[in-house]
Amino acid sequence: MKVLIFGHRLEVGGTQVNAIELSAYLRDACGHQVSYFASAGPMQDLLDSAGINFLPLPDTKSHPSVARMRVIDEIIRLERPDVVHVWDWPQWLDAFLGIQLYRKVPVVVTCMSMVVPSLLPKRALTTFGTPDLVNQARAAGFRRAELIVPPVDVRLNAPDVIDPTAFRKQFGIAEQDVLVVTVSRLTDWMKSESIRRTMDAVRALGSDPRLRFAIVGDGTARSDLEGYARGVNAELGREAIIFSGALLDPRPGYAAADIVVGMGGSAMRGMAFSKPVIVVGEHGFADLFSPETEEYFTFNGMYGLGDGDPSNKHLTAALKRLLESPEERRSLGDFARQYVERHYSIDTIGQKLNELLETAAQSPVRLRHVVHDAVRTASLAVAGRLARRH
Structure with missing residues (x-):
């Protein structure tokens, strides 16, 4: 299966480490062809050391970004993935039109925030990082909320691995x-x-x-x-x-x-x-x-x-x-x-993520669901921008 990972800007941060380590796991343990697209940053060194194909995106301070959406569409057209794994709501704002609505590629959206962002899609397969957040999401109407906790590579992070x-x-x-x-x-x-x-x-x-x-x-x-x-x-x-x-x-x-x-x-x-x-x-x-x-x-x-x-x-x-x-x-x-x-072992979490990605890849993209999520997300994003101006 061909998997594209849409990650955060590659600045130093825990979510970036999670996304990169899970990308390597999907390739090495599950046998998928994995590429990673995001804005460049210092964490690209970790991607390179893991040997993961990197597809750069233009950086942006606001979402959705038209410049980003154009590059994303070109990446999807050339790569033809089976599924796209999107990390958090800013990336979802940049992705939903080109990936789901236009190219009709299945997505899994992962949120590692400590709240349930209202901008996330309610009908796409969406993961949250704690049981409490999954319960909150389901109560708020997220149809396919699942649990993916932050993984830890317990082989790389272990008492005897690094000399202190x-x-x-x-x-x-x-x-x-x-x-x-x-x-x-x-x-x-x-x-x-x-x-x-x-x-x-x-x-x-x-x-x-x-x-x-x-x-x-x-x-x-x-x-x-x-x-x-x-x-x-x-x-x-x-x-x-x-x-x-x-x-x-x-x-x-x-x-x-x-x-x-x-x-x-x-x-x-x-x-x-x-x-x-x-x-x-x-x-x-x-x-x-x-x-x-x-x-x-x-x-x-x-x-x-x-x-x-x-x-x-x-x-x-x-x-x-x-x-x-x-x-x-x-x-x-x-x-x-x-x-x-x-x-929290990456083996346990990686297998669960793999199952979710395979489920999404085998599920047809339902246009009416995508349109519903797109209209809802766009309305909330516009309302948020107008509120910030006043």
Whole structure:
């Protein structure tokens, strides 16, 4: 089967890693012919190293993009795929006219957001990343909502795969130091709140000189976050918080960590490295991943919404608990690794995705369904643009 993957701009990010790793799995484990189209960016190196055929698209800041739609149509005309796997609603806006309505190629749409975007098609086969979101989507009228959780390649992300000493040496992390690591895009939207709160927790516990915090990533919020970190470091009188910048391969950061703080795929990769993980979200949410919280995170994903309590007590308490107990760090890390192997292995998720793609490819594109989705999506997109102008 010939599969085209329509991915995000190839900037450094967890969803891009998910899409590329699943593309390689579909080719290597399932025997499909796979090509990947997206706007160029630094993650193209990961595509190239995986040997996946890359078809570049013009970049854009708004969707739908006429320039993109023209190139997409030409790609579909030349490649003649059996099915197209579209990642998230911006790509869907660029794709639905040319791929489904005009070329009549089946699609599977994957959404890894922590909400159900109204712009997504309700009649196409659409996947969401948690059982809770699947339930929400079905209640909202999505006819073919399915579960595809963020996958983790548990062979590439494993405790003994990467030597942690180079990362720790590069950033002056001593053997006795307890290193907290966050791997994240540094953006104001969703991410920066939990990073600031982690810095606040480090400040609160900073009388323990072993505590260090490494932030692996880059983005538009980096300069503000670095300014905040300078204030914390000055108050503590030492370089407790460091920035490594973005790493195309962030595994050395996970390997070097004693504790991982993160959300979504970043939290799960930390778990795959047998690290204890504090899962963060928005509005002050923070909780340890543990046998007591496993059920919550399985249903809701590695994320949560807090009650807005400004005290930061949950994150500080979780970090203090792990800082003081190396035995609990080990036991929770082992538990996390076993959990990821059971639920998020790329072999399990890749097979489920393969079944969905094959089902879509064998299902005829029903014109009335496509027109219904196209009109609905276009109406919502126009309404959104008009609302932003006022």
